Amino acid sequence: MKSLLQKSTFLLFCFTAQLFWGTTTVLGNTPNPDAIVGLWKPGSGNGLVQIYKQGNNYFGKIVWLKTPIDPTTGKPQTDVKNKEPKLRSRPILGLVNVKDLKFIKEYSWKEGSVYDPNSGNEYSCKITMIDENTIELRGFIGFSIIGRTDTWKRQKSL
Numbered sequence: 020m021k022s023l024l025q026k027s028t029f030l031l032f033c034f035t036a037q038l039f040w041g042t043t044t045v046l047g048n049t050p051n052p053d054a055i056v057g058l059w060k061p062g063s064g065n066g067l068v069q070i071y072k073q074g075n076n077y078f079g080k081i082v083w084l085k086t087p088i089d090p091t092t093g094k095p096q097t098d099v100k101n102k103e104p105k106l107r108s109r110p111i112l113g114l115v116n117v118k119d120l121k122f123i124k125e126y127s128w129k130e131g132s133v134y135d136p137n138s139g140n141e142y143s144c145k146i147t148m149i150d151e152n153t154i155e156l157r158g159f160i161g162f163s164i165i166g167r168t169d170t171w172k173r174q175k176s177l
Contacts, residue, residue: 052122054148058082059171061156067174068117077128079117081136083177087112100139111136117156120146133158142166 055077059068067083089096096111120131126148133144133156142158149155152173159166 050122050125054126054151055120055128055146055154058174058176059154060174061171062169066111067177068171070117075121077117077120077122077131078115079133080113080115081111082113084112098136098139100136102139117144120144 053072055070056072057070059070059079060066061068065085066081068079069082070077070079072078084096087095097107098109098111098114099107101107101109114134114136116134116136118132118134120128123129127145128147129145131144131146132141134141135158142160143163144156144158145163147155147157149170154171154173155168156171157163157166157168
């Protein structure tokens with residue numbers, strides 16, 4: 020029985036060490052606050068968001084749309100679902116939809132917001148970097164446990 024317990028403990032240690040080693044080798048040992056800067060494709064694949072740094076915060080701007088022209092109007096897509104009537108005519112392309120993220124700790128940016136033009140809703144958000152080419156953006160209301168996570172992939176160019 021003692022041998023089985025020792026083997027289980029050893030296997031748990033090996034698994035934990037591999038998990039830690041895998042994380043540090045994929046992302047590196049040194050936290051890089053600017054690691055999220057770049058071009059990202061949300062899970063839907065319907066657009067591209069350029070994440071950039073302004074001051075000490077990070078923002079994201081929609082820089083490409085799969086369908087830039089509204090098929091019903093023949094004009095550029097606008098923010099028609101916005102709760103504010105005066106903002107419904109603003110173009111989606113060029114819209115800053117991720118705002119004020121702060122680098123909190125290694126591979127984690129929080130205290131920002133994300134605007135979803137598909138619903139017209141704004142949510143609190145946080146980003147976790149999974150590897151150098153994958154981030155998870157979690158939008159939520161109030162507590163992050165009540166929300167939705169979208170996986171974004173880094174893109175090399177438009």
